[in-house]
Amino acid sequence: MPVLVACFKWVVDEAYIRRTSAGELDLSSVSYKISDYDRNALEEAARMKEASGGSVLAVTVGVPESTKGVKDALSRGADQAFFIADPSFGMLGASETAAILAEVIRTRIGNFDLVLCGEGSSDLYNQQVGIRLAERLGIPCLSFVQKLELEEGRVVAERRLEDGIERVSAPLPAVVTVLPDINIPRIPGVKDTLSASRKPVVTIGKDDLAVAPDAHFRTISLAASRLDRQCERFGADETDIRRFIGALRQKGVLR
Amino acid sequence: MAGIWIFAEKTEQALELLQAGQLLLAAGMGGELIAVTWPGGPRPEDLGAAGAAEVLLLPPLADHQPLESYGPSILEEARKVQPNLLLFSSTARGKDLASRIAEGLNAGLCSGCNALHWNSESGTLEMERLLYGGAAVQRIAPFTFPVLATVPPGTFRRGTGNPDREATIRHLPAPPVSPVSVLEHKPKERKGQDVMAAKIVVCAGRGFEKPEDLAFARNLADTLGGALACTRPLSEEMHWLPEDLCIGLSGIQVKPDLYIGIGVSGQVQHLTGIRGAKIVCAINRDEQAPIFAAADLGIVGDLYAVLPRLLQALNETAAP
Numbered sequence: 001m002p003v004l005v006a007c008f009k010w011v012v013d014e015a016y017i018r019r020t021s022a023g024e025l026d027l028s029s030v031s032y033k034i035s036d037y038d039r040n041a042l043e044e045a046a047r048m049k050e051a052s053g054g055s056v057l058a059v060t061v062g063v064p065e066s067t068k069g070v071k072d073a074l075s076r077g078a079d080q081a082f083f084i085a086d087p088s089f090g091m092l093g094a095s096e097t098a099a100i101l102a103e104v105i106r107t108r109i110g111n112f113d114l115v116l117c118g119e120g121s122s123d124l125y126n127q128q129v130g131i132r133l134a135e136r137l138g139i140p141c142l143s144f145v146q147k148l149e150l151e152e153g154r155v156v157a158e159r160r161l162e163d164g165i166e167r168v169s170a171p172l173p174a175v176v177t178v179l180p181d182i183n184i185p186r187i188p189g190v191k192d193t194l195s196a197s198r199k200p201v202v203t204i205g206k207d208d209l210a211v212a213p214d215a216h217f218r219t220i221s222l223a224a225s226r227l228d229r230q231c232e233r234f235g236a237d238e239t240d241i242r243r244f245i246g247a248l249r250q251k252g253v254l255r
Numbered sequence: 256m257a258g259i260w261i262f263a264e265k266t267e268q269a270l271e272l273l274q275a276g277q278l279l280l281a282a283g284m285g286g287e288l289i290a291v292t293w294p295g296g297p298r299p300e301d302l303g304a305a306g307a308a309e310v311l312l313l314p315p316l317a318d319h320q321p322l323e324s325y326g327p328s329i330l331e332e333a334r335k336v337q338p339n340l341l342l343f344s345s346t347a348r349g350k351d352l353a354s355r356i357a358e359g360l361n362a363g364l365c366s367g368c369n370a371l372h373w374n375s376e377s378g379t380l381e382m383e384r385l386l387y388g389g390a391a392v393q394r395i396a397p398f399t400f401p402v403l404a405t406v407p408p409g410t411f412r413r414g415t416g417n418p419d420r421e422a423t424i425r426h427l428p429a430p431p432v433s434p435v436s437v438l439e440h441k442p443k444e445r446k447g448q449d450v451m452a453a454k455i456v457v458c459a460g461r462g463f464e465k466p467e468d469l470a471f472a473r474n475l476a477d478t479l480g481g482a483l484a485c486t487r488p489l490s491e492e493m494h495w496l497p498e499d500l501c502i503g504l505s506g507i508q509v510k511p512d513l514y515i516g517i518g519v520s521g522q523v524q525h526l527t528g529i530r531g532a533k534i535v536c537a538i539n540r541d542e543q544a545p546i547f548a549a550a551d552l553g554i555v556g557d558l559y560a561v562l563p564r565l566l567q568a569l570n571e572t573a574a575p
């Protein structure tokens with residue numbers, strides 16, 4: 001029965017990010033969410049378990065305030081969570097996150113079959129952690145996967161690449177990074193949320209870790225993107241549509 | 256100083272990276288430009304003409320081995336030579352290889368890098384990327400070299416090249432056999448025009464109810480002499496259009512004179528791909544849709560009512 005590990009991140013919901021008049025990032029009214037594609041990773045793990053038994057372990061590295069995310073992940077079908085928390089884990093680089101995940105997966109879980117990651121995190125979108133994690137663990141990685149199956153000690157996956165679809169197979173244990181169209185993540189119901197609070201959570205602090213990875217980059221600046229557009233509005237009636245076409249011609253973008 | 260390495264799946268991507276590398280060297284970063292390729296990859300003569308002083312040529316892969324199997328060979332050589340910077344074109348395989356090699360070198364990798372600047376005074380490499388789906392721009396500098404970057408195709412201009420220039424070729428050893436095997440490759444049919452080169456881009460979003468209805472958008476694109484593109488849900492969730500037509504953070508970045516988004520909400524990840532458009536237009540029935548704040552001209556209305564009227568008015572008023 002497969003042991004499935006799903007890695008998820010609790011992130012700022014970017015839709016609520018504003019720009020101050022000084023051009024700074026305004027995070028004052030943001031809410032948080034499980035990184036979009038990590039919901040697909042959790043869902044895929046839950047479906048595999050539902051199909052073939054086994055267990056789903058959800059793992060996250062984050063700040064101590066991410067407890068809501070841990071509960072959210074448990075309400076999506078995971079049996080147990082590993083929550084590696086420290087106030088300094090808010091803006092880790094991809095290599096640091098991978099190093100921490102690798103240590104916890106190796107030392108606390110040990111016997112696992114498949115690690116599922118999202119294709120990229122919604123906030124950093126480094127698209128690195130899953131692949132780096134596999135390198136650290138010394139196991140194969142199948143990235144950008146849109147379809148996944150377990151077969152007799154192997155994982156068979158469809159990777160989506162620029163020039164077509166590549167069907168690949170690798171021995172377990174392995175890491176996969178999943179694309180959003182691999183499944184449609186469930187929306188947890190009240191029952192799921194209730195049962196989530198009874199599931200075990202292993203909390204791991206920075207001092208419990210042997211690795212202390214260093215950052216590779218320093219930030220020189222971080223600013224909100226600018227959007228300088230004219231924001232002229234038109235209605236949908238014929239007169240307005242003619243005015244709209246006129247405006248485009250005047251701007252010289254239409255013949 | 257041991258120079259800059261580049262790796263790309265396609266020749267045009269390699270030319271872009273070589274040009275970016277040349278600018279950095281000219282700015283004083285030092286070292287030589289070196290391209291890594293393999294039989295079936297960009298041709299050594301093209302890489303040489305575009306400025307590579309040396310080409311590291313990998314041997315052919317054994318049957319059923321994915322391109323990423325080259326990772327250990329490239330890593331071994333990079334460990335020995337210690338280049339300052341390794342640039343990868345950010346295709347799926349490029350991103351995968353870059354991550355593996357970065358991990359092997361214990362080096363930083365700037366993903367989706369869209370600007371590179373060598374600050375000769377402080378000796379720092381300044382790299383720019385987007386955060387939060389494009390809502391923020393971050394400038395970073397590596398603490399140590401080597402450092403890696405993946406560069407979205409189309410970020411930098413291609414160099415002109417000089418056919419008289421020739422690179423010296425050095426052969427790299429074959430990689431060990433990868434545990435991953437390719438069972439099947441289903442190539443994608445390439446069709447349609449190049450959205451990245453189009454002057455006018457008509458982009459369909461989830462506001463379209465059925466795939467047949469995309470005919471309206473296609474019609475508009477044809478009438479305007481433009482290309483049809485889409486948002487990620489249309490290519491990736493519904494599979495109504497091929498993925499290479501998806502505009503945005505995880506798709507392509509376009510810089511047309513005119514972009515018209517139809518039934519597109521304007522989430523930041525999508526807007527990231529149209530930053531370079533001269534004029535942005537939107538058609539959406541929800542006046543609160545974020546795309547209106549990111550558009551020069553917006554029509555608030557139902558696309559099923561607006562598009563027929565727009566097409567008719569365009570045909571009536573077409574310049575002779």
Ligand SMILES: Cc1cc2nc3c(=O)[nH]c(=O)nc-3n(C[C@H](O)[C@H](O)[C@H](O)COP(=O)(O)OP(=O)(O)OC[C@H]3O[C@@H](n4cnc5c(N)ncnc54)[C@H](O)[C@@H]3O)c2cc1C
Nearest residue numbers: 460461462486487503504505506518519520525540541558
């Ligand atoms: C890491 C990451 C990367 C991503 N990368 C990309 C990317 O590269 N490209 C991309 O596009 N997305 C990307 N996304 C997804 C992005 O966040 C949005 O989900 C997506 O862009 C929304 O697509 P949409 O506007 O077509 O759909 P929706 O958000 O569903 O919007 C549909 C719009 O149509 C309007 N509408 C509905 N019916 C009508 C009608 N009859 N007439 C007129 N208007 C109508 C609605 O008002 C709505 O505004 C990414 C997300 C993540 C997390």
Ligand SMILES: Nc1ncnc2c1ncn2[C@@H]1O[C@H](COP(=O)(O)O)[C@@H](O)[C@H]1O
Nearest residue numbers: 007008061117118120121126127128129
């Ligand atoms: N802090 C984290 N905790 C757990 N998993 C993570 C974390 N950061 C990234 N991941 C996983 O790695 C994937 C890729 O992240 P990234 O490299 O940041 O784009 C995500 O989709 C997650 O599955």
